[in-house]
Amino acid sequence: xxxxxxxxxxxxxxxxxxxxxxxxxxxxxxxxxxxxxxxxxxxxxxxxxxxxxxxxxxxxxxxxxxxxxxxxxxxxxxxxxxxxxxxxxxxxxxxxxxxxxxxxxxxxxxxxxxxxxxxxxxxxxxxxxxxxxxxxxxxxxxxxxxxxxxxxxxxxxxxxxxxxxxxxxxxxxxxxxxxxxxxxxxxxxxxxxxxxxxxxxxxxxxxxxxxxxxxxxxxxxxxxxxxxxxxxxxxxxxxxxxxxxxxxxxxxxxxxxxxxxxxxxxxxxxxxxxxxxxxxxxxxxxxxxxxxxxxxxxxxxxxxxxxxxxxxxxxxxxxxxxxxxxxxxxxxxxxxxxxxxxxxxxxxxx
Amino acid sequence: xxxxxxxxxxxxxxxxxxxxxxxxxxxxxxxxxxxxxxxxxxxxxxxxxxxxxxxxxxxxxxxxxxxxxxxxxxxxxxxxxxxxxxxxxxxxxxxxxxxxxxxxxxxxxxxxxxxxxxxxxxxxxxxxxxxxxxxxxxxxxxxxxxxxxxxxxxxxxxxxxxxxxxxxxxxxxxxxxxxxxxxxxxxxxxxxxxxxxxxxxxxxxxxxxxxxxxxxxxxxxxxxxxxxxxxxxxxxxxxxxxxxxxxxxxxxxxxxxxxxxxxxxxxxxxxxxxxxxxxxxxxxxxxxxxxxxxxxxxxxxxxxxxxxxxxxxxxxxxxxxxxxxxxxxxxxxxxxxxxxxxxxxxxxxx
Ligand SMILES: O=P(O)(O)O[C@H]1O[C@H](CO)[C@@H](O)[C@H](O)[C@H]1O
Ligand SMILES: O=P(O)(O)O[C@H]1O[C@H](CO)[C@@H](O)[C@H](O)[C@H]1O
Numbered sequence: 001x002x003x004x005x006x007x008x009x010x011x012x013x014x015x016x017x018x019x020x021x022x023x024x025x026x027x028x029x030x031x032x033x034x035x036x037x038x039x040x041x042x043x044x045x046x047x048x049x050x051x052x053x054x055x056x057x058x059x060x061x062x063x064x065x066x067x068x069x070x071x072x073x074x075x076x077x078x079x080x081x082x083x084x085x086x087x088x089x090x091x092x093x094x095x096x097x098x099x100x101x102x103x104x105x106x107x108x109x110x111x112x113x114x115x116x117x118x119x120x121x122x123x124x125x126x127x128x129x130x131x132x133x134x135x136x137x138x139x140x141x142x143x144x145x146x147x148x149x150x151x152x153x154x155x156x157x158x159x160x161x162x163x164x165x166x167x168x169x170x171x172x173x174x175x176x177x178x179x180x181x182x183x184x185x186x187x188x189x190x191x192x193x194x195x196x197x198x199x200x201x202x203x204x205x206x207x208x209x210x211x212x213x214x215x216x217x218x219x220x221x222x223x224x225x226x227x228x229x230x231x232x233x234x235x236x237x238x239x240x241x242x243x244x245x246x247x248x249x250x251x252x253x254x255x256x257x258x259x260x261x262x263x264x265x266x267x268x269x270x271x272x273x274x275x276x277x278x279x280x281x282x283x284x285x286x287x288x289x290x291x292x293x294x295x296x297x298x299x300x301x302x303x304x305x306x307x308x309x310x311x312x313x314x315x316x317x318x319x320x321x322x323x324x325x326x327x328x329x330x331x332x333x334x335x336x337x338x339x340x341x342x343x344x345x346x347x348x349x350x
Numbered sequence: 351x352x353x354x355x356x357x358x359x360x361x362x363x364x365x366x367x368x369x370x371x372x373x374x375x376x377x378x379x380x381x382x383x384x385x386x387x388x389x390x391x392x393x394x395x396x397x398x399x400x401x402x403x404x405x406x407x408x409x410x411x412x413x414x415x416x417x418x419x420x421x422x423x424x425x426x427x428x429x430x431x432x433x434x435x436x437x438x439x440x441x442x443x444x445x446x447x448x449x450x451x452x453x454x455x456x457x458x459x460x461x462x463x464x465x466x467x468x469x470x471x472x473x474x475x476x477x478x479x480x481x482x483x484x485x486x487x488x489x490x491x492x493x494x495x496x497x498x499x500x501x502x503x504x505x506x507x508x509x510x511x512x513x514x515x516x517x518x519x520x521x522x523x524x525x526x527x528x529x530x531x532x533x534x535x536x537x538x539x540x541x542x543x544x545x546x547x548x549x550x551x552x553x554x555x556x557x558x559x560x561x562x563x564x565x566x567x568x569x570x571x572x573x574x575x576x577x578x579x580x581x582x583x584x585x586x587x588x589x590x591x592x593x594x595x596x597x598x599x600x601x602x603x604x605x606x607x608x609x610x611x612x613x614x615x616x617x618x619x620x621x622x623x624x625x626x627x628x629x630x631x632x633x634x635x636x637x638x639x640x641x642x643x644x645x646x647x648x649x650x651x652x653x654x655x656x657x658x659x660x661x662x663x664x665x666x667x668x669x670x671x672x673x674x675x676x677x678x679x680x681x682x683x684x685x686x687x688x689x690x691x692x693x694x695x696x697x698x699x700x
Contacts, residue, residue, distance in 0.1 A: 001435075001436050001437055002435070002437050002438070003437065003439075004437040004438060004439040004440075009433065009437050009451055010431065010432050010433055010452045010453075011450060011451045012449065012452050012526060013449045014448040014449070020529045021529050022529070023431065023528070025430075025432070028429060035511060035512065036509065080375075080378070081375040081378050081668070081675055082360050082375070083359065083360055083377065085351075085352070085359075087351055087353065087354040087359050088351045088352070088353050089353075090353075090354075095552075095556045096366060096556050096557075096577060097556070097560075098363065098364040099362065099364070100361060102360045102361050102362050102373060104360070151671060153668060153671055154667070155666050158385055160664065160667070161385060161386070161665075161666040161667070162385065162666075170667065172672070176362060176371070178371075178373070178668075178672035178673035179370045179371050179372070179672070179673040179674070181671075181672055181673075202445075227446060227447055279667045279671070281667065281668075281670075281671040281672075283671070300671060316505050316510045316511040317504070317511070317631065318431070318501060318503060318520070318631075320629050320650075320652050321501060321503055321530060321631040321652075322522070322529070322530055322531055323529040325431055
């Protein structure tokens with residue numbers, strides 16, 4: 001028998017945050033691709049688009065009008081998935097038909113009045129303002145009695161279901177702790193109870209010692225490709241000090257967070273010299289009034305691209321029914337991201 | 351306060367197979383869509399395509415040549431995610447870096463030599479032949495000592511990552527029980543131990559009594575939109591009698607299964623008068639030599655389309671980070687699918 005080589009042989013890796021395994025098939029990167037290609041819309045967008053419902057001063061789809069804002073602008077989503085209204089519920093729960101009303105608030109956070117920008121193209125000071133607003137929003141929503149969890153996220157690129165290219169993210173705040181967050185919390189908690197340290201404190205220590213999956217780091221944060229990443233270029237930003245949530249970030253930490261977001265997303269754009277699509281979001285402690293010493297602030301980046309700006313990884317079939325599967329190894333992805341410049345390709349002097 | 355109405359108010363529903371909640375936002379179906387639209391390739395495909403690597407007699411990407419087959423043709427995937435080769439493994443598992451080699455076999459099942467067909471367009475007898483081959487393959491692979499689980503599935507449509515439009519499915523057989531199957535099994539098992547009936551026996555009984563989520567049924571199978579479905583038109587085919595796996599299906603049951611597959615997939619095509627994309631696959635007992643009285647044969651269909659042939663549901667952002675979310679209710683989807691004709695739209699007399 002040949003000896004096992006993780007760069008050649010199929011294997012499974014364990015994800016301790018979700019208590020799940022994933023399948024890694026390093027040998028599969030060579031297969032030819034005759035399937036769907038994405039349309040790359042590397043258009044140069046104007047600074048202002050009269051048709052855009054997020055641009056400063058424009059009319060939104062529901063008839064509301066945006067103010068003439070400069071910088072960041074936050075408003076309640078006109079077509080939110082949650083409603084803030086309280087409803088009376090007395091339905092009987094029987095058998096397999098268990099259902100519960102859910103209350104919440106959906107907000108849109110425009111990152112800039114400039115329609116043409118994306119996070120990696122903004123100056124650090126401007127990204128720092130976005131982080132400030134995330135912190136403010138977190139504090140404001142956390143203060144509401146019926147809000148127990150706040151999901152801050154960004155869908156970037158039309159391939160990620162983003163319905164508008166204007167730079168923006170979303171905040172969904174709700175009464176329940178959503179499924180994936182609850183699962184993460186359960187595993188963080190049992191780890192913390194056993195070890196008196198957070199799972200991510202210990203994990204990050206081991207990753208920094210190993211080095212091979214680290215993409216970039218600064219004083220307060222590290223960005224790495226998790227050992228158990230399922231998307232080809234999936235990464236995670238983890239706070240070096242244990243922080244339960246963004247509320248306690250100092251000015252310096254917020255600045256440091258902005259720096260690493262710019263660094264990481266610039267590498268992403270430089271990878272295929274395209275505006276790199278992803279869904280990204282922060283996982284942090286619920287705002288349910290309970291103690292959460294087990295929580296450790298982190299931000300997930302789930303980008304779909306695999307081989308080029310046109311060829312994405314399809315999480316379908318086997319992946320939907322059985323188990324997430326990836327082709328290149330996390331170590332290979334990290335090495336590639338690590339080697340990329342942190343000057344945005346659009347700024348290159350020609 | 352208004353009284354709760356599940357057709358108007360956001361709520362969460364419980365999925366007992368995965369022990370997870372999903373978010374339902376019935377009020378959200380009205381939001382305007384300015385995002386990505388899919389290209390509908392409703393091309394008339396030729397019966398034979400000289401460029402297709404699955405057509406009868408053609409050369410495949412790796413240089414192998416297909417026989418001049420008629421009907422069904424099965425071969426080992428040239429670029430499989432698994433390798434059948436046994437490897438020696440002695441790596442030490444330390445800390446967060448847990449990894450195990452995985453062995454297995456990937457097969458491709460061409461459903462027909464006719465490049466232009468899809469399952470709903472085939473006669474029932476022909477679909478019955480596909481079911482026969484699934485059963486044969488299951489038996490053959492189950493007999494191998496190192497194969498403990500067999501995932502039979504189909505990715506249909508380029509939007510579902512299907513790299514070739516020739517009608518075909520796949521079989522991934524492997525030594526471990528994959529993550530989602532293991533989870534399903536855990537919940538089936540604890541239900542069975544408590545109730546001495548399978549979870550799906552009891553669930554199906556309640557669904558047939560309720561009626562509102564049933565799409566279609568025949569003597570041996572029912573197709574329904576699960577109470578906890580997350581994709582807009584997600585369905586499940588469940589065997590009416592408890593069957594642990596396909597091995598024990600009688601001729602009559604296989605015929606009945608073929609009939610319900612044709613019925614359901616024809617409704618799907620008729621919904622938007624397009625070749626309806628989906629990932630579909632069978633969940634059944636592992637082949638690990640253990641007793642599995644908890645298992646109950648079922649087939650999941652996960653179709654991405656939401657509003658039309660062009661507009662799909664994006665499971666991104668909130669859904670990747672927090673919880674699956676759907677816009678129309680499962681009852682609305684079931685009513686629509688139930689109302690559709692079972693004559694394929696391409697066969698309509700004009
Ligand atoms: O094997 P195919 O059809 O080339 O590939 C497709 O199905 C596989 C199994 O669901 C996935 O892993 C791939 O991402 C997808 O593109
Ligand atoms: O809110 P948007 O950007 O219109 O919509 C997008 O993000 C949402 C939250 O991730 C998803 O539920 C939608 O499927 C997606 O299209």
